[in-house]
Amino acid sequence: SATPKPLPAYVAWKDPASVIVHSSTTIETKRAAFGSGVITPGEQLYIRNNLPAPDASIVADRDAWQVAIEGVKAPRTLTLRELKTMGVETTAMVLQCSGNGRGYFPSKPSGTPWQVGAAGCVMWTGVPVRVVAEALGGVVPGAGYLTGTGGEKLPEGLDPLSIIVERSVPAAAMADALLAWEMNGVPISLAHGGPLRLIVPGYTGVNNIKYIKRLAFTAKETEAKIMSHGYRISPPGGKGDPSQPSVQEMSVKSWINSPAPDASSVKAGLVQVQGVAFGGLNGIKRVEVSLDGGKTWNDARLTGPDLGRYAWRQFVLAAKLPAGSHTLASRATDTAGNVQPEQRMENAGGYNNTSWADHAVKVTVA
Numbered sequence: 001s002a003t004p005k006p007l008p009a010y011v012a013w014k015d016p017a018s019v020i021v022h023s024s025t026t027i028e029t030k031r032a033a034f035g036s037g038v039i040t041p042g043e044q045l046y047i048r049n050n051l052p053a054p055d056a057s058i059v060a061d062r063d064a065w066q067v068a069i070e071g072v073k074a075p076r077t078l079t080l081r082e083l084k085t086m087g088v089e090t091t092a093m094v095l096q097c098s099g100n101g102r103g104y105f106p107s108k109p110s111g112t113p114w115q116v117g118a119a120g121c122v123m124w125t126g127v128p129v130r131v132v133a134e135a136l137g138g139v140v141p142g143a144g145y146l147t148g149t150g151g152e153k154l155p156e157g158l159d160p161l162s163i164i165v166e167r168s169v170p171a172a173a174m175a176d177a178l179l180a181w182e183m184n185g186v187p188i189s190l191a192h193g194g195p196l197r198l199i200v201p202g203y204t205g206v207n208n209i210k211y212i213k214r215l216a217f218t219a220k221e222t223e224a225k226i227m228s229h230g231y232r233i234s235p236p237g238g239k240g241d242p243s244q245p246s247v248q249e250m251s252v253k254s255w256i257n258s259p260a261p262d263a264s265s266v267k268a269g270l271v272q273v274q275g276v277a278f279g280g281l282n283g284i285k286r287v288e289v290s291l292d293g294g295k296t297w298n299d300a301r302l303t304g305p306d307l308g309r310y311a312w313r314q315f316v317l318a319a320k321l322p323a324g325s326h327t328l329a330s331r332a333t334d335t336a337g338n339v340q341p342e343q344r345m346e347n348a349g350g351y352n353n354t355s356w357a358d359h360a361v362k363v364t365v366a
């Protein structure tokens, strides 16, 4: 097999044994590296950058970072130091790239062929967006969207709208959104969006803007290309356009992490089949596990702490596996009764793959 690519400098602190380096801006957690703890350590968490990360100088004096708040009655620019005086909340949330699971699309859409590891469950600490909006006199009437702008330096000579990382979510998402400065209890690394990141729980990765420099309540969605044409659910073979649905709320999904598909030795006998399940905006009600490729299903047990509806739940099924090959699958149901589907929804970008069949694990038991 090919020599693994080395970790780029800005993520040199990650655990090389836990990740697959697809490119300098796309790094995936190995399925076998997800342990049985509910929170994904930063050293293992995936990376997806649409633009190269800014210079490390932006985290030299974190409290001096500035974010412009617009679309409120009294708009102003706030420093991180000021934000920290306004309020604080901690939320556990599944951060998942819209393209997680793209690697299972037979159509091989362009983009990183992620399997399960463009996701993690992470703790974010920051000030609730709604508290900031209230402190600045409240949201102006008619603002249907919450628009966040990334703080990357844009290459010169290009139309900024063609390259800037700027996304809009429905303004209602501000109910649980944070302007966050800590991840898993430490200041957010540059790679994951420090000094300040917009966190929109339940929404796909791209909506969680790193190094946020502007947060605006707007009447319309941003016209940035990453919003208008990128990350759209386009028909297979088609191109993205603003009339198509954008990747926003996540939906119910689960997968098995152990035994992993590449597990070298699973011994016949008792096996603890373990994985994770989450419902996007909803909590998890139930997880079923199949040991026969989806013909029959058994209720798995939810284990570990329940960190709220935006976090994932761990599950386990104790199973007796005889020698031979087995296809193990998991299927989650959220608290609203939505059941994880068997089939992916075909689309040109390879987004939002929640298919339980695609995520099934083939294991050989000796």
Ligand code: MSS
Pocket (backbone or CB within 6 Å): 045, 046, 047, 048, 049, 050, 051, 095, 096, 097, 098, 099, 149, 150, 151, 152, 165, 191, 192, 193, 204, 205, 206, 207, 208, 209, 210, 211
């Ligand atoms: N932000 C910014 N500023 N920039 C960029 O590039 N990216 C996205 C988000 N945010 C970006 C941002 C994406 S796309 C994702 S996934 C995420 O982020 C990731 O994260 P981490 O931390 O993991 O790296 Mo897909 O849907």
